[in-house]
Amino acid sequence: MPSFVKTQRVMLRCAAVTHYAKIYLNGELICEHKGGFLPFEVEITDKLQDGDNLLTIAVNNVIDYTTLPIGGKSNMMNGVGGFGSSSSAKPQNNPNFDFFNYCGITRPVKIYTTPKDYIEDISLVPEVTGTTARVSYKVDTVGTGDCKVEVFDKEGNLVAQSQGTQGVLEIENVHLWQPLKAYLYDVKVTFGEDVYTLPYGVRTVRVEGSRFLINERPFYFKGYGRHEDTFPNGRGMNLPMNTKDMSLMKWQGANSFRTS
Template sequence: MHRAFTTTTTRTQTDLAGYWDWVPDAGDVGITEEWYHRFPTGGQQVWVPGVWNTCSGYLDYEGVGWYRTRLTIGECAAALVRFAAVTHQANVWLDGEPLGEHYGSFLPFCFSIPVPQPGEHELVVRVDSTYDMVSTIPSANLDWFRYGGIHRPVWVEELPGPGHISCLRLTPVVAQGKATLRVRAELTNVGEDVIDERWTLLLDEQPLRSGRIRLHPREAHVLLFAVEVPNVRLWTPDDPQLYSARLAFAGDDVIERTGFRSLVVRGTDILLNGVPLHIRGVNRHEDHPDWGPALPLPLMLQDLDLLADLGATSIRGTHYPNDERLLDLCDERGILFMEEIPLWGFSREQLAQDVIANRAAAMLWATIERDSSHPCIWAWSLLNACATDTPEARLVLERLIDIAREADPTRLVTFGTNHALDDACLDLADVVCVSVYRGGCNHDMAWPELLDRTRARIGAKPMLVTEFGAGAVYGHRALADDVPGSEEHQSRLLAEGVRHVQERTDLAGYYVSQLYDTRAAGAERARQPLGDASSRGLLDAYRRPKLAYSTVRALLRPGKG
């Protein structure tokens, strides 16, 4: 459903995937006309999770859309309606009564239904996908497509009793030869009576820590503790050892997985468990012509199989928090992951807006809250291709870095720059990440000069080339490799780029742009097959290999057939 493993043994979880009623609301009159009470006729049925832009006639549609479905709740103490992500503003009603609202396209949220009536209920969701240049993250200035809809799973959880676990966050720490598990959990009493119950944390079903707590009606309590874990097997890409943690309380339980590993910087090296790490990665968007960003699990598995065949060891989740099921699979397969919040391409003027800084801070907190348990994540990337040559960007970055270090001191922090030679913020990052485009050159200079001058600016600090590549339309072949848009041209430029980064001993790794083609930004560009941002893939959008795939594969896996 929403994860790649079972997340509870006590709650009844009902997946709401299926056809929902949907109507567009181009005039944004739905709230005034109370569509949450009287859902309009004349719409259509659409699949959830999904986006309306994959429906016939709605590729170009950006704005408000309304969804409706029916759900059944059994006898239970309380229930939760959970959304893995909605892009990007959601208002939710149950039986005409408001449950709440949420902002943020790629992060989960949930609403409580205290003492629900058993039986059938009507769930209505208003989704606003409007992007602007003033307040939204991401903004209207993008190089990926602006989708709208309920694009990740929705489900209902029935709670067995009034005492329940509202959240469980694990942060594994490895330092000075010891493994410690930091735990943050919230225990809640949703009932009308006082409860006095024990809680127990188990690791691989072995008790690790327990206690007792007394909660008054509607009271919540946060547990904060750290416990040493003996005889730990460390998580590595070659041996991705995972542990299952289960917190039990008052008849409820929640299960989370994690792995123990250390990440530190030493000179120009990134050390994973004390061993220098060299990243061979690809950039990857969540996109498919038939599904948009609502990728089903089999397609995620196929993408990871292709990644392994290519010889890559890491994914850069461009440019937003990815589906948590993909992170679960990366945990299992030992695939390193760089996670990013969608602060992409923001100008000096945009970064000066309080609403942007505040929303970015909230998104980073929520991302770390959701994903701190995943051992595959090696870095938090705080923005990409923004005006980091300005004091406004530096103020935003300083705030975000403070948040990341406070919330999760076990991972490295970074950001992506596309103007490394005049960037004013490189000193803030643990790892410097640079983009190199325009046919293998940037700032009108060749690869070696650009990287040498960047190295001179940053000193002995890890550096990665996190974006480089060129576009090609699948099937567009040429007799010469200097024809832009041809597979031969893309193959030559990528071969040159990969050789450049592989030959340098002062780089901690690289990410090729990108694994597969994606829909381009904006409806106009989405209709143009030669749009460069959409055609940089080693594979086309349907995952068919271009010439560059075999070229890069040969460089990443020398000697392999």
């Protein structure tokens, strides 16, 4: 590891491991995680050694009725067509769903650093009146330092700013995020030496009776249930294939999809 790392907070982040993971660093168990579709991370600052370090990720895709997705176990008979004697039965995992039960590291594994005093979380809640947006923000931090929040438009112009870990950002002549026209601002948070930029779309979403409203306009969903499953990578992340799928769905008139 580079020498500067000793002055930083060092994190190991796994974007997805299907379904149950045990993380070892230099032979020591440092983290366990259940659930194959969500990211998780663990601090490794005090566990790194000088020189080379060995990272091991053990993965298990056995599922049951406590996992998502769910499944169970049964016995499989040896022999032609699965027939055989009960004495030769072998246990097998039975997924209770209609797609392949992949196993493995399906999204990137990264090591990143932050200062000792760092930004832990950012929350943004918008209210839109006419052409003005008031975005209530809250920044969770660890340690001490001054906090500044700035909002930049797509051209890089500063359109709003505030001081402190809580407050309101007022954006005049706001560009709203909407399906197929996803305008994004950059919200830059500075806390001491730590800086994080969050892409953010200003929009309102609510349900009124049987209507789903985005920016107070009814939205009709047209689309698909989509599995992230490609012939080159299985469930492994493949950005070119994802782009191809999105382009095909848009070409066919879809404006949404349900992840499966």
